[in-house]
Amino acid sequence: MIKDKTLIVGATPNPTRYAFSAAEFLQRAKKEFIPISIKRGEVLGEPILDLREKPRLEGIHTITLYLNAKHQEEWEDYLLSLQPERIIFNPGAENPSLFKKALAQGIEPLNACTLVMISSGQY
Known part of the structure; x- marks a missing residue:
């Protein structure tokens, strides 16, 4: 399976929030994203999935x-x-506990800024 999607956790339809900006940056970079949150609405035409439902x-x-x-x-x-x-x-959003759990499972954890990573070509 190809892993190519970005899950934006804490997504919001509010265009003044960084999570919304991340969706804009990803869309401009032609990267597929999925917004998920406990908030309802949509982001750039994508419905925000309900985090409480823990969708597969x-x-x-x-x-x-x-x-x-x-x-x-x-x-x-x-x-x-x-x-x-x-x-x-x-x-x-820094979280030392989740950072360590991710490392233990072979997941790369980064304390970074998605917006900066996309803007600088590091994404």
Whole structure:
């Protein structure tokens, strides 16, 4: 299976939020993304999946987090079960516990900024 999708965790329809900007940057870079959150709505025509339902997803290469560590706790096992290649902990989303769990499962954890990574060609 080809892993080429980015899961935006903490997605929002609010265009003033960084999670929304990440979707814009990914779309411009022609990267497929899936928004997921406890919020409803859509992002650039993509419906926001309900994180509470823990939908079965395949082909996730990258998880980019826009939730702080406290709000990640409930979803850690679910996110790791998606077996991404990497997890990006954007500023404010750093989580040493999940970082270590990802490493232990062979997932590359990065304390980085998705927007900067895309803009600088590091994505």
